[in-house]
Amino acid sequence: MTYLARRLLRSVLLLAGVSALCFLFTEMAPGSFFDEMRENPQISPDTITRLRAQYGLDQPLAIRYTRWMKSALHADLGYSIAYNTPVAPLLWSRAKNTLLLTITALLFTWIISVPLGLFAAARRGGMLDRAITLLSSLLIAVPEIVIALALLAIVVRWHLAPVGGMVSRSFEELSNWKKLGDVAAHLKLPLLILVLCESAIIVRHIRASGLEVLRAPYIQSARGLGISHARLLFRHVLPAAANPAISLFGFSLAGLVSGSLLVEVICGWPGLGPLILDATLSRDLFVVMGGVMFSALFMVGGNLVADILLMMCDPRIRAGALRAQ
Amino acid sequence: MPNRNASAARTRTVILIVLLAALHLVILCAGFVAPYDPAAQNRDLPYAPPTRLHCWDASGFHLRPFVYAWTPTDDGYREDQTRAYPVHAFVRGDSYSFLGLADTNLHLFGVDDPGKLLLFGTDAFGRDEFSRVLLGGQISVAAGIVATAVTLLVGTLVGVIAGYYGGWIDEMLMGTTELFLVLPWLYFLLGVRAFLPLHVSPARTFLLLTCVIGLIGWARPARLVRGVVLSARTRNYVLAARGFGGSDFYLLRRHILPEAFGIVLTQAAFLVPRYIAAEVALSFFGLGVSEPVPSWGNMLSALQQYSVLISYGWLLAPAAALFVTSVMYYLLADALHSRLESR
Numbered sequence: 001m002t003y004l005a006r007r008l009l010r011s012v013l014l015l016a017g018v019s020a021l022c023f024l025f026t027e028m029a030p031g032s033f034f035d036e037m038r039e040n041p042q043i044s045p046d047t048i049t050r051l052r053a054q055y056g057l058d059q060p061l062a063i064r065y066t067r068w069m070k071s072a073l074h075a076d077l078g079y080s081i082a083y084n085t086p087v088a089p090l091l092w093s094r095a096k097n098t099l100l101l102t103i104t105a106l107l108f109t110w111i112i113s114v115p116l117g118l119f120a121a122a123r124r125g126g127m128l129d130r131a132i133t134l135l136s137s138l139l140i141a142v143p144e145i146v147i148a149l150a151l152l153a154i155v156v157r158w159h160l161a162p163v164g165g166m167v168s169r170s171f172e173e174l175s176n177w178k179k180l181g182d183v184a185a186h187l188k189l190p191l192l193i194l195v196l197c198e199s200a201i202i203v204r205h206i207r208a209s210g211l212e213v214l215r216a217p218y219i220q221s222a223r224g225l226g227i228s229h230a231r232l233l234f235r236h237v238l239p240a241a242a243n244p245a246i247s248l249f250g251f252s253l254a255g256l257v258s259g260s261l262l263v264e265v266i267c268g269w270p271g272l273g274p275l276i277l278d279a280t281l282s283r284d285l286f287v288v289m290g291g292v293m294f295s296a297l298f299m300v301g302g303n304l305v306a307d308i309l310l311m312m313c314d315p316r317i318r319a320g321a322l323r324a325q
Numbered sequence: 326m327p328n329r330n331a332s333a334a335r336t337r338t339v340i341l342i343v344l345l346a347a348l349h350l351v352i353l354c355a356g357f358v359a360p361y362d363p364a365a366q367n368r369d370l371p372y373a374p375p376t377r378l379h380c381w382d383a384s385g386f387h388l389r390p391f392v393y394a395w396t397p398t399d400d401g402y403r404e405d406q407t408r409a410y411p412v413h414a415f416v417r418g419d420s421y422s423f424l425g426l427a428d429t430n431l432h433l434f435g436v437d438d439p440g441k442l443l444l445f446g447t448d449a450f451g452r453d454e455f456s457r458v459l460l461g462g463q464i465s466v467a468a469g470i471v472a473t474a475v476t477l478l479v480g481t482l483v484g485v486i487a488g489y490y491g492g493w494i495d496e497m498l499m500g501t502t503e504l505f506l507v508l509p510w511l512y513f514l515l516g517v518r519a520f521l522p523l524h525v526s527p528a529r530t531f532l533l534l535t536c537v538i539g540l541i542g543w544a545r546p547a548r549l550v551r552g553v554v555l556s557a558r559t560r561n562y563v564l565a566a567r568g569f570g571g572s573d574f575y576l577l578r579r580h581i582l583p584e585a586f587g588i589v590l591t592q593a594a595f596l597v598p599r600y601i602a603a604e605v606a607l608s609f610f611g612l613g614v615s616e617p618v619p620s621w622g623n624m625l626s627a628l629q630q631y632s633v634l635i636s637y638g639w640l641l642a643p644a645a646a647l648f649v650t651s652v653m654y655y656l657l658a659d660a661l662h663s664r665l666e667s668r
Contacts, residue, residue, distance in 0.1 A: 010503075017504040022516055141655030143602035145609060146644045149628060157635045164631065258509030262606055266629075276512060277610055280519040288519040295509035303507060 003318075007307045011300045018296040019072070022289060023065050072293065078286030082279065087290040091272065095257065095294065097166060098264065098271030101187060102256045105194035109252070113199040114245070117206025118233050121214060132203060139200035148193045148266045161188040164268035190267040194260060198252065205248055209241040216240070242313060250306020258295035331667070338660040345653050352462040356421035359456035360435040360442050364617045365419060367441065367451030370395060372637050373402055375446040375454075382409065394440050410440030446639035448627060458642050461619035465608075466650065468535045468620075469601035473593055475539025476600075477546055481589055484550025485577060489558060499551070502544035510541050511606070518612045527618045534613055538603050546592045550585045557584040587665045594658035598651040605647055621647055 059067075071078070077087040120129040139147065155161050162168060166186050167179075174182060213219060214237060222236050257272060264273035272291060279287035311317050351358055367373075378390045391409040395402040416435040423429050436442045445454035487498040517537050557563060563580050571579070601621075607613035608622025609629075616623060621643035628634045628641065 014504055014507055018508060021504065021508070022513070137655070137659075138652075141598075141652045142648055143598065143605070143651055145602060145606050145625070146648050146651070149625065149634075149641065149644050152631075153628075153634050153638065153641065156631050254507070255509075258512050261511050261515075265610065276515055277612075280515045280610075280612060283519060285519055288516050292509065292512045292516040295512045296507065299507040299509050 003311060004308065007304055011304045014300050015293075015296060016069075018300075019069065019293060020065065022292055023061060023068075068289075077290035077293070080279075080284050080287050082282045082284040082287070087286050090287065091275070091290050091294055094270065094272045094275045097269065098257060098260060098273065100183075101190055101264070101269055101271060102194065102260050104187065105191050105198065105260070106252050106256065108191065108195045109198040109202060110249070112195065113202040114206055114238075116199075117203045118210050118238065118241075120203065120207045121210030121237075122229070122233055124211060129207075132207070136200040136203050139196055140204070144193070144197050144262055145266070147197060148263055151189065151193055151196075152266060155189050162186050163189055166270050186269075190260070190263045190269050193263050193267070198259075202245075202248055202252075205244055206241065209244045210237055213237050213240045239313075243310060246309045246313060247306050249309070250302050250304075252302070253305055254299040254302025256302070257298040334660065334663070338657070338664070341653060341657050341660060345657060348650065348653065349466065352459060352466055353424070355456075355459035355463050356423060357431065358433045359453070359459045360416075360418060360432050360444075361453040361456045362419035362421065363452065363457045363460040363619050365452065367447060369397065370402075370441065370443075370447050370451040371449050373441075373443055373447040373451065374637075375639050376441065376443045377404070378412070379409070387411075392436055392440060392442055395443075408440075410436040410442075412436055412442060445642040446637070448624070448640060449633075454624075454639060454642050457619040457624060458621070458646050461621050461624055461643060462646060462650075464531065464614055464618065464620040465601050465604050465622065465647070466597075468531065468538070468604035469597045469599075472535040472539035472542075472600040472603070473596045475536060476542045476596060477589055477593060479540065479543040480546030480592075481550050481582075481585065483543065484547040485554050485582070485585070487547070488551040488554030489573070489577065489581065491555075495551075498547070502547050505541065505544035508541060511603075513541060514538065514603070514607065515610075515612070518607070527614050531614055534604065534607060535600075538600055542596065542600075546589065546596075549588050549592065553585045553588055554581055557581045587661070591658055591661040591665055594654055594661055598654040601647065601650060605643075 068078075075088050077091070079085075080087050080090055083090055116132055120132045123129055152163065156163055162185050166183060168174075168182050168186075171179060171182060219232070219236060222232055227236070260269075260271065261273035261276070263269070264271040265277055268274070272294070276288055276291040278284075279291070373395050376392045376395070378392060380387055380390050382391075389411050391411040393404040393406050393409060396405040412434055413436065414434050416432055416437075417430050418432045418435050420428055420430040434442070441453075443453050443455065445458060448454055448457070483498050483502070487495040514537060518534075558581065560580075563576060566576055566580060604613060604620065605622035605625065608615075608620045609626045611623070611626060613622055614620040624640070624643045633640065
C-alpha cells in the first residue's frame with residue numbers, strides 16, 4: 001500500500017510540475033499576446049495596461065500560477081475568447097471524439113500486436129518473423145506525418161473511405177444503425193494510421209521480451225513435458241513476458257489524448273487536436289493551456305495505471321524486490 | 326562466421342555514412358544544385374507536372390538529355406515539341422549566396438531560357454518544387470541537427486552529473502527527467518508556440534523552435550548517459566586513476582565520457598530524424614517557419630486541401646525527401662546500436 005501511495009503522490013507532483021513548467025516556458029518566451037496590439041496605433045498604451053491588469057498579467061508569475069492552480073482544482077480552466085464559452089466543457093466535448101478514435105485504436109492495436117509479436121518470437125527467423133520485423137522497422141523509421149499523408153493520398157485518390165470530419169452531411173437524416181456505420185466509415189482512415197504506427201512499436205517489444213522468455217530453462221522443460229505450442233505461448237510465455245508489455249500498455253493509455261494530434265489534424269477528425277491547433281493560431285491561451293494540462297493528466301494517469309497493473313501482476317514488485325522501471 | 330558478419334556490418338555502416346554525408350552535402354550546397362531560386366515564381370506555370378527528360382527524338386538517340394517546354398492546355402499541360410532544350414552542366418542562372426560566403430550565379434545543371442527544367446514540377450505559384458525541396462531541406466535538416474545538439478548537450482551534462490555525483494543530486498535530476506518524460510510534447514510545443522507572437526522573423530522562429538524542441542527531449546539521453554556513467558565510475562582503472570590523484574574533471578574527460586560516447590552517437594542518429602519530423606509537423610500546421618522561406622513542413626501544408634493532394638501528386642516530394650532522410654538515419658541508428666550491443 002505504501003508503494004501505491006508513493007506512486008500516487010509522485011503523480012500529483014508530476015502534474016504540478018508539468019503545469020509549473022508550462023508557466024515557466026511561457027514566461028521565458030519572448031514577446032506576448034499584447035505585443036501585436038502594441039503595434040496597432042489605434043490602441044492606446046493605457047488600454048493595453050488595463051487589459052493586462054484585467055487578465056491579471058501584471059501580477060508576478062508565482063501569484064498567477066497559484067491563481068490558475070486554485071481554479072484548475074475546481075475544474076475551472078478559464079474562459080475561451082474565441083468560442084465565448086468556459087474552457088472545460090469545450091475541451092470535454094472535443095475530447096470525447098478524440099477518445100472514441102484513440103480507444104478504438106488502442107483495442108485494435110493490442111489485439112493485433114500481442115499475437116503477432118508472440119508468433120514472431122516463437123518462429124524466430126521464419127517468414128512471418130522476417131516480414132513483421134521488416135514492416136515494423138519501416139513503420140518506425142518513417143515519420144508519422146509521411147505515413148499519414150501517403151495513406152490519405154491513397155484513400156482520397158481511390159475513394160476508399162470518406163475523409164474530413166466525423167459524419168457525412170446527411171447524418172441527421174440517417175437511421176440509428178446507419179449513423180453508427182457512417183461514423184465507423186469516417187473512423188477508418190485515422191484508425192488505420194494510428195494502429196499501424198502504434199502496433200509497429202508494440203509488436204517489436206512483445207517479440208523481444210517473448211524471445212527472452214523463450215530462452216529460459218523453464219520453457220524448455222515445459223516443452224519437454226509435452227505442453228502444446230499454443231498453450232505454451234499464451235499460458236507460459238505471455239505472463240512471463242508481460243511486464244514490459246504492461247509498461248507499454250501504460251504508455252498507450254498515456255498517449256490516449258496526446259498521441260493522435262497529427263492524425264486528427266491531417267484527417268480532419270474533430271477531436272482535441274484541431275481545437276488546440278486553432279486555439280494556438282487564434283491565441284486562445286486558456287484553451288491551449290487547458291489542452292496541455294488535459295493531455296498531461298492522461299500521461300501521468302497512464303503511467304500510474306501501468307504501475308498499479310504491474311503491482312497487481314508481479315508479486316516481486318509487491319514485495320518491493322524489484323523497482324518498477 | 327561472426328567475423329565475416331561483423332565486417333559485412335561494418336561495410337554497410339560505412340556505405341550508410343557515405344550516403345548520408347552525400348545527402349547532407351547536397352542539401353548544404355542546395356543553392357548550387359538547385360537550378361532555380363526557390364522564391365522565383367512562374368505565374369504562367371502553376372501546378373506544372375515534372376518535366377520529362379528525353380534522350381530520343383525523331384533524329385535518334387542523344388547522349389545529352391533534353392527537355393521540352395510545357396504549354397498550358399484546357400486540362401493541364403502538353404509538351405511543346407517544336408523546340409528541344411538540352412540540359413547543360415554548370416550554367417549561369419539566378420544568383421544566390423554560396424554557403425553564405427560569396428554571391429554567384431553558377432548552377433550545377435539547367436537549360437537555356439525560356440525552357441524550364443522542373444524535375445519535381447511546380448507548386449501553386451509556379452515555383453520549382455525541386456529547388457524548394459533542396460532549399461527547404463536546409464531549414465528542416467538544420468532544425469533537426471541543431472535541436473539534437475541542444476538535447477544531447479543538456480542530456481549528457483545532466484546524465485554525467487547525476488551518474489557521477491549520485492546522492493540527492495541524482496535523485497533530484499532523475500525526478501526532473503521523469504517530469505519531462507510525461508510531458509505530452511507536441512501539445513506542449515503548441516502551448517509554448519501559442520504564447521509567442523504569431524508573426525516573427527523566420528530566423529527567430531527557427532531558433533526558438535529548435536531550442537524548444539531540443540529542450541523538451543533531453544530526459545531520455547540523460548537517463549542513458551547516467552546509466553553508463555554509473556557503471557563506468559566503479560571500474561578499476563577509474564578508481565586507480567582517482568587513487569593517483571586525478572581530478573573529477575580529468576576522470577570525466579579521460580575515462581568516463583569516452584564510455585558514454587557510443588550511446589550519445591546512437592541517440593544522435595535516432596533523434597535527428599525525429600526532430601526533423603517535429604519541425605516538419607509544426608511548419609505543416611502553420612506554426613513554424615513561414616513563407617516565402619521554404620521548409621519541408623510549410624511546403625506540405627499545401628496538401629491539406631484534398632483536391633491538391635490527389636491532382637498534383639508531385640507536391641508530395643518533400644514527404645519523399647523526409648522519408649529517405651528518416652530511413653537512412655534509422656538504418657544508421659540501428660547499425661550503431663547493434664555495434665554497441667555486440668561489444
